[in-house]
Amino acid sequence: MRVLVIGSGAREHALCVALSSDPAVTALACAPGNAGTRAIAEPAAVDAADPVAVAALASSWRADLVVIGPEVPLVAGAADAVREAGIACFGPSEQAAQIEGSKSFAKHVMSAAGVPTARSWPVGGPAELETALDETGAPYVVKDDGLAAGKGVVVTTDRDAAVEHGHRVLEAGGAVLVEEYLDGPEVSLFAVTDGTTVLPLLPAQDHKRRDDGDAGPNTGGMGAYAPLPWAPPGLVDEVLATVLQPTVDEMRRRGEPFSGLLYAGLALTSRGLRVVEFNARFGDPETQVVLPLLETPLGGLLYAAATGTLADHPPLRWRDGAAVTVVIAAPGYPERPRTGDPVTGADAEGVLHAGTTVDAEGTVRSAGGRVLAVTAVGEDLAAARQRAYERVAGVRLADAHWRTDIALAAVEGRITLPAAP
Incomplete structure (x- = not known):
């Protein structure tokens, strides 16, 4: 093939x-x-x-x-x-991909399918923005309704910052969605589907903020790990039954069948499971930790989804252990990343290239904000994390930035689920 x-x-x-x-x-x-x-x-x-x-x-x-x-x-x-x-x-059709391309569209699908998600208020102008923020109260969640490369959302207790983000999107000709704040840890769960059958993969967790301690601006993702030792038993089955299968069924009912990779961004809140967002493709950097743990050959799996034969595919097989990936970013990321710097050590085991190119002399150079994703697998999360950071130490990129706490809270047992009200 x-x-x-x-x-x-x-x-x-x-x-x-x-x-x-x-x-x-x-x-x-x-x-x-x-x-x-x-x-x-x-x-x-x-x-x-x-x-x-x-x-x-x-x-x-x-x-x-x-x-x-x-x-x-x-x-x-x-x-x-x-x-x-x-x-x-x-990969999904143009119509089906609107589940990521338009957050309002995704909300309509979830409402029709009975999928649990945050309450939301579509905003078309400044006055509606103010009204919606009054309705939700702090913390404020303001989203660009369209594609924003994972950086189109502001979650803040600062109303001025929420208003500023909303105005910026509106002034650029975009639409805004204000949502209620969801407490609890977030989970990324991928599912391969042919539009009827749905096969969930391993849950993972992304680190969206640029700096340690979940500080700094939102990014496309600074690292990830899988699986999740703190996840409640039966989480994948619950997501399949209440989120993934109902969404795929609703898309098919609408005449817009979704075939490809359905990515559910989830929050495990005090009031139960809620969908934060859907994406229409493999997530980055979660893909870098999910695929190394998959024993099932990937080509056959994706071909079965693409040809409508996923129901005949054997059950997925997974390796024991865990995986961690740490993103090495260019200086200035995400606002104004510097590019063109030489990169050494990028050919080592586990180093995945994100934003790189090769010049006429054969030198690898940075060509984007996120330059590398350094990945390792270990017998458990602690071992994978240690190995990943050992590999990070072997990479050289001038003034590079990376988080030092990817997967640390999970290793130390500091992630807890919020108590029910």
């Missing part, structure tokens, strides 16, 4: 690593890829946001399966274009 991966981040590098170990995958390409993916996958030039270009590349490269990593090409309709070219594609 010839597999083409679309994207250029650490998520796509992790996908390529997993796909390259699948005996059924006989050829692998990543477009446009990065300095790390080219070591295991054939590079190809493409504008990932152009559905016609993606489909043309898939056809010319003779792909049997296309795996679309980022949300932008999905929301633009790249999966539709690939399927119209007669090629199997792992």
